[in-house]
Amino acid sequence: MNKITSYLEDAKQLVNAHLLTLIDKLQAPKILMEAMRYSLSAGGKRIRPILLLATLEAFEENREKGLDVACAIEMLHTYSLIHDDLPAMDNDDLRRGKPTNHKVFGEANAILAGDALLTYSFEIISSIPEREEVTPDMKLELIRRLAQAAGPEGMVGGQVEDLRNENNPNLSLQELENIHYNKTGKLIIYSIIAGAILAKAGEEKINLLEKFAYHLGIAFQIQDDILDVIGDSEKTGKPTGSDSVKEKSTYPKLLTMEGAKEKLNEHFEQALFYLEKANIHDEILKGIALYVVKREN
Amino acid sequence: MNKITSYLEDAKQLVNAHLLTLIDKLQAPKILMEAMRYSLSAGGKRIRPILLLATLEAFEENREKGLDVACAIEMLHTYSLIHDDLPAMDNDDLRRGKPTNHKVFGEANAILAGDALLTYSFEIISSIPEREEVTPDMKLELIRRLAQAAGPEGMVGGQVEDLRNENNPNLSLQELENIHYNKTGKLIIYSIIAGAILAKAGEEKINLLEKFAYHLGIAFQIQDDILDVIGDSEKTGKPTGSDSVKEKSTYPKLLTMEGAKEKLNEHFEQALFYLEKANIHDEILKGIALYVVKREN
Numbered sequence: 281m282n283k284i285t286s287y288l289e290d291a292k293q294l295v296n297a298h299l300l301t302l303i304d305k306l307q308a309p310k311i312l313m314e315a316m317r318y319s320l321s322a323g324g325k326r327i328r329p330i331l332l333l334a335t336l337e338a339f340e341e342n343r344e345k346g347l348d349v350a351c352a353i354e355m356l357h358t359y360s361l362i363h364d365d366l367p368a369m370d371n372d373d374l375r376r377g378k379p380t381n382h383k384v385f386g387e388a389n390a391i392l393a394g395d396a397l398l399t400y401s402f403e404i405i406s407s408i409p410e411r412e413e414v415t416p417d418m419k420l421e422l423i424r425r426l427a428q429a430a431g432p433e434g435m436v437g438g439q440v441e442d443l444r445n446e447n448n449p450n451l452s453l454q455e456l457e458n459i460h461y462n463k464t465g466k467l468i469i470y471s472i473i474a475g476a477i478l479a480k481a482g483e484e485k486i487n488l489l490e491k492f493a494y495h496l497g498i499a500f501q502i503q504d505d506i507l508d509v510i511g512d513s514e515k516t517g518k519p520t521g522s523d524s525v526k527e528k529s530t531y532p533k534l535l536t537m538e539g540a541k542e543k544l545n546e547h548f549e550q551a552l553f554y555l556e557k558a559n560i561h562d563e564i565l566k567g568i569a570l571y572v573v574k575r576e577n
Numbered sequence: 578m579n580k581i582t583s584y585l586e587d588a589k590q591l592v593n594a595h596l597l598t599l600i601d602k603l604q605a606p607k608i609l610m611e612a613m614r615y616s617l618s619a620g621g622k623r624i625r626p627i628l629l630l631a632t633l634e635a636f637e638e639n640r641e642k643g644l645d646v647a648c649a650i651e652m653l654h655t656y657s658l659i660h661d662d663l664p665a666m667d668n669d670d671l672r673r674g675k676p677t678n679h680k681v682f683g684e685a686n687a688i689l690a691g692d693a694l695l696t697y698s699f700e701i702i703s704s705i706p707e708r709e710e711v712t713p714d715m716k717l718e719l720i721r722r723l724a725q726a727a728g729p730e731g732m733v734g735g736q737v738e739d740l741r742n743e744n745n746p747n748l749s750l751q752e753l754e755n756i757h758y759n760k761t762g763k764l765i766i767y768s769i770i771a772g773a774i775l776a777k778a779g780e781e782k783i784n785l786l787e788k789f790a791y792h793l794g795i796a797f798q799i800q801d802d803i804l805d806v807i808g809d810s811e812k813t814g815k816p817t818g819s820d821s822v823k824e825k826s827t828y829p830k831l832l833t834m835e836g837a838k839e840k841l842n843e844h845f846e847q848a849l850f851y852l853e854k855a856n857i858h859d860e861i862l863k864g865i866a867l868y869v870v871k872r873e874n
Contacts, residue, residue: 308729309737316729363692368684387665391688392737395660396729398692402699403724406717416713420703423720427700432605432613432693440606440689 284567291330291343296321298347299354302404308396315385315393316400319358323376327500327572328471329354334568335475335489338560346478348408349422352401353471356430359397360439362390369443401426414478422474429466438463451529457498465497472496488558492565495551500572502544505530509537511576548573581864588627588640593618595644596651599701605693612682612690613697616655620673624797624869625768626651631865632772632786635857643775645705646719649698650768653727656694659687661736698723711775719771726763735760748826754795762794769793785855789862792848797869799841802827806834808873845870 299320306313329350333343365372365380366387372380382390405423408414428434441459445451451459472493476486509532531540551569555562596617603610626647630640662669662677663684669677679687702720705711725731738756742748748756769790773783806829828837848866852859 306729308734309741311741312729312734312737363688366685366688368688388663388740389737391660391663391665392733394692395695396733398695399724399728399733403721403728406721406724416717420713420716424700424703427696427703431696431700432603432609436689436693436696437605437609440609440686443685444606444608 284564284571287334287564287567288325288330288571291333292326294333294343294347295326295329295350295354299351302348302351302355302400306400311385311389312393312396315381315389316397318384319362319375319381319393320355320397322378324354324358325575325577326354327568328357328468331468331471331493331565331568332475332478334564335472336479338562338565339476339479339481340561341479345414346475348404349474349478350471352404352426353467353474355397355404356401356426357467359394359401360430360435362394362397364439366390369439398430418477418480421477425470425473425477429470434462434466435464438466445529447527449527449529449533451534453534456529456531456534460498460501461494464501465494468497468500469493485558485560488554491554492551492558495547495554496569496572499544499547499551499569502531502540502547503573503575505532506537506540506544507575507577544573581861581868584631584861584864585622585627585868588630589623591630591640591644592623592626592647592651596648599645599648599652599697603697608682608686609690609693612678612686613694615681616659616672616678616690617652617694619675621651621655622872622874623651624865625654625765628765628768628790628862628865629772629775631861632769633776635859635862636773636776636778637858638776642711643772645701646771646775647768649701649723650764650771652694652701653698653723654764656691656698657727657732657736659691659694663687666736666740695727715774715777718774722767722770722774726767731759731763732761735763742826744824746824746826746830748831750831753826753828753831757795757798758791761798762791765794765797766790782855782857785851788851789848789855792844792851793866793869796841796844796848796866799828799837799844800870800872802829803834803837803841804872804874841870 300317303313303317303320332346332350332353336343336346361375362381364370365375366382373383374380380390381393385393402423405419405426408419430436438459438461442463445455445459469490472489473486476489481489508530531543534540535543548569552566555565555569597614600610600614600617629643629647629650633640633643658672659678661667662672663679670680671677677687678690682690699720702716702723705716727733735756735758739760742752742756766787769786770783773786778786805827828840831837832840845866849863852862852866
């Protein structure tokens with residue numbers, strides 16, 4: 281394994297263990313805890329929490345400091361997947377090669393497991409112990425920005441627009457990017473900014489990292505679209521070409537496959553440009569960015 | 578109108594106006610904002626936000642100070658109604674005499690409107706302006722307690738248990754009370770405690786008010802069950818006897834109608850006992866408690 285692969289693996293273990301600790305703490309109905317645990321353990325890449333931890337390290341801070349917020353982000357992301365998969369939304373039976381939450385626990389419990397994960401993510405941030413050098417103002421900033429990234433002006437709004445345009449193959453590139461920006465970009469950006477906030481970074485560095493994250497988020501999405509066309513369905517865990525079946529607008533469709541790859545590269549270069557300008561210990565963040573555009577699932 | 582009726586009406590107007598201001602502020606997809614607005618404007622009694630405002634006044638504090646938190650609670654309560662009404666849950670077509678959210682906007686938008694209201698409620702509390710003499714520590718406490726009241730250990734957990742026992746007419750009184758405590762009691766308790774926190778009440782008064790709110794919450798639920806049997810369906814907005822059709826356990830079923838009324842009175846008396854012990858300017862809170870047990874819808 282190269283350095284980045286082993287970093288990712290190690291950070292993932294750290295996140296996975298803490299996620300389970302946080303769930304085990306709850307005194308809640310057994311079926312609800314099982315449903316929450318099921319989707320949290322369904323084998324995600326943990327890109328968002330890992331970006332937070334890596335950002336902390338880029339500021340030479342201890343990554344344990346960010347573990348609670350990192351897990352809150354992953355819980356919130358997981359809730360969005362559970363709700364997106366519901367029959368009324370994307371109606372997906374499989375996620376990462378496993379039956380989706382509502383297939384296993386029924387629709388009502390899936391909706392409620394999502395609601396619970398969303399709500400708990402805010403509790404986790406508000407409950408970060410004092411000793412961790414995270415001030416009340418920092419926690420409030422983290423909560424406020426998370427709600428903005430995830431709520432009606434962010435992820436939820438993006439999902440509404442995405443569903444509204446499901447059968448619209450004529451989206452412009454601008455419209456497509458705006459949907460992705462809201463639906464997935466803002467939470468990716470938040471993950472990195474949350475790390476910077478925890479590291480007490482100044483406004484200038486936060487602004488540069490926001491631009492880094494913005495381009496990284498688009499690159500991530502383009503690679504997703506590319507993998508949907510050419511990817512190995514065993515690796516991606518979903519049938520190849522599933523976007524195409526749904527008439528969804530994608531980067532390869534709008535720009536051709538060649539054009540999509542070019543666009544991916546442009547955003548990757550832009551991301552690195554801003555990351556370098558931030559002038560932090562960015563080796564791992566760079567490695568993760570490279571991993572994002574080269575990944576096969 | 579007597580004093581309490583006019584207080585309730587006036588406070589309701591205040592809450593309603595602020596709710597719409599908070600929604601109008603959002604830059605979100607039109608259909609999403611409409612769906613959020615629709616259920617927020619569907620004519621609720623606003624008992625929870627009004628309890629918060631009345632608690633503030635019982636401590637001789639300006640109620641404007643609590644308006645943001647009051648509206649956050651009402652948004653969170655409204656999200657829970659939208660999700661509860663979904664086909665996968667209670668499958669209700671009507672709520673307060675109007676078509677439910679998913680009947681008007683479709684299931685996907687209803688789920689997302691609920692998600693948006695839940696997420697936005699945390700943003701609202703985290704964004705309370707500094708000038709309002711609400712310290713960062715107070716805001717965090719308000720967020721933490723709200724998430725606890727509403728999440729897996731509170732309202733969501735209660736709804737899971739409620740659904741699981743939907744066709745179980747043999748619940749014990751203890752089990753029934755536990756479900757109500759989680760599903761509705763904790764948010765009612767939160768509403769009052771949030772007012773006390775904003776008024777910088779000491780621990781002793783908060784504990785007494787928590788007991789007041791606990792008994793008030795049960796009284797509220799018993800009256801709901803009684804109204805379901807004897808209520809005028811034009812006033813309650815739902816068909817009389819709808820719990821009975823669903824084989825749901827209710828207070829009248831477990832205790833007979835006579836017994837349920839007795840129980841209601843017991844909890845009402847207990848509520849007043851603790852309220853008086855708190856030794857605050859409790860005239861309005863008392864009036865609201867009386868209104869809760871005497872109401873006809």
